[in-house]
Amino acid sequence: MQAEQARTKAPRYAAICESFATDERIAALIEDPPRWDAPLRVMSALHYLVLAGRASWDDIDTALVEHADFLRRHIAQQGVQTNEVQRCWSLLPCFLEVAHRTGAAVFDVIELGSSAGLNLGWDSYRYEYAAGTWGPADATVAFTGEERRPVPAHLLTLAPVVRTRTGVDLNPIDLTTDHGIHLLKSFIWVGQDDRLARLDRAIGALRDNPPEMIAGDLADVLPVLLANRATDALTVVWQTAVLGYLPEQRRELVLQTLAEAGAVGPLAFISTSSANDGSHLYYGLTIQLWPSGERVQVAHADWHGAFIDWLPADQRTADDAVIAF
Numbered sequence: 620m621q622a623e624q625a626r627t628k629a630p631r632y633a634a635i636c637e638s639f640a641t642d643e644r645i646a647a648l649i650e651d652p653p654r655w656d657a658p659l660r661v662m663s664a665l666h667y668l669v670l671a672g673r674a675s676w677d678d679i680d681t682a683l684v685e686h687a688d689f690l691r692r693h694i695a696q697q698g699v700q701t702n703e704v705q706r707c708w709s710l711l712p713c714f715l716e717v718a719h720r721t722g723a724a725v726f727d728v729i730e731l732g733s734s735a736g737l738n739l740g741w742d743s744y745r746y747e748y749a750a751g752t753w754g755p756a757d758a759t760v761a762f763t764g765e766e767r768r769p770v771p772a773h774l775l776t777l778a779p780v781v782r783t784r785t786g787v788d789l790n791p792i793d794l795t796t797d798h799g800i801h802l803l804k805s806f807i808w809v810g811q812d813d814r815l816a817r818l819d820r821a822i823g824a825l826r827d828n829p830p831e832m833i834a835g836d837l838a839d840v841l842p843v844l845l846a847n848r849a850t851d852a853l854t855v856v857w858q859t860a861v862l863g864y865l866p867e868q869r870r871e872l873v874l875q876t877l878a879e880a881g882a883v884g885p886l887a888f889i890s891t892s893s894a895n896d897g898s899h900l901y902y903g904l905t906i907q908l909w910p911s912g913e914r915v916q917v918a919h920a921d922w923h924g925a926f927i928d929w930l931p932a933d934q935r936t937a938d939d940a941v942i943a944f
């Protein structure tokens with residue numbers, strides 16, 4: 620599965636994953652039965668060693684022998700911990716769609732599973748779409764991507780102001796340390812050098828302007844944040860690639876927390892979801908707004924934000940099953 624998803628984007632990563640699938644030395648390092656994200660944790664463990672200069676992709680055999688203890692520990696204890704800043708490119712139109720639909724000019728934003736917090740600075744980055752640009756022209760982090768169906772021009776004229784930004788993560792990554800930087804980079808697929816370079820630029824930007832980060836379980840922290848939210852700005856909660864890691868009951872609790880808070884006052888939720896056309900090769904991007912509670916899938920998007928497909932009105936269904944990833 621992991622090899623299949625990576626084959627076109629990171630052939631070397633895919634080939635290594637494929638060879639590991641039948642490698643008994645790898646099977647001995649992971650839990651039995653393996654959890655779905657075991658390949659991600661195995662690849663991260665090796666990549667961490669490579670980034671730290673302690674192993675080489677050209678000699679995996681030696682790494683498996685010399686660093687078996689580290690590998691076993693990392694694979695068992697280290698949860699998947701990426702922070703893909705290119706996702707901002709597919710998220711921005713969703714933030715703007717929220718501004719369009721609600722008329723809100725000021726946002727208080729909360730990111731669930733914010734990892735190192737890089738995407739909390741989405742409004743400080745520069746974006747390019749077919750219909751125009753958005754964000755400061757002198758930003759050090761700039762994004763472009765493939766538009767399968769274009770982001771509408773009218774959205775790019777909106778400029779909601781982010782008043783407060785809060786991230787919640789079980790293990791916020793501290794990007795002021797080499798360990799934090801190596802850890803974050805270790806989950807990037809081998810060979811995706813453009814992602815590594817973009818990450819370096821985003822790390823520089825975050826160090827200049829760090830967001831507020833709360834260490835904790837989002838299902839426990841969210842009710843507190845929502846109960847204390849201000850009423851003179853729209854609270855916009857979002858998650859990308861996080862809820863799928865929660866047990867179903869905890870995920871349901873999060874959705875229930877949002878619905879209960881939405882019943883009390885306006886609220887927006889943006890979420891990566893399963894695509895409403897049944898494809899398993901990309902995400903759906905779903906927006907839910909309260910007080911109406913209306914849920915709409917506005918786009919399909921690449922796992923890591925490389926493409927967006929902005930859906931026409933007649934393809935925007937979003938049933939209860941979609942908020943899953």
Ligand SMILES: C[S@@+](CC[C@H](N)C(=O)[O-])C[C@H]1O[C@@H](n2cnc3c(N)ncnc32)[C@H](O)[C@@H]1O
Pocket residue numbers: 698699700701702703704706731732733734735738787788789790791835836837838858859860861864865
């Ligand atoms: C795959 S990463 C995605 C990070 C980020 N949202 C992005 O799109 O780049 C998943 C993140 O969710 C966090 N996470 C997983 N379960 C969590 C929970 N119950 N509460 C808070 N954070 C959680 C992990 O620590 C990790 O940082």
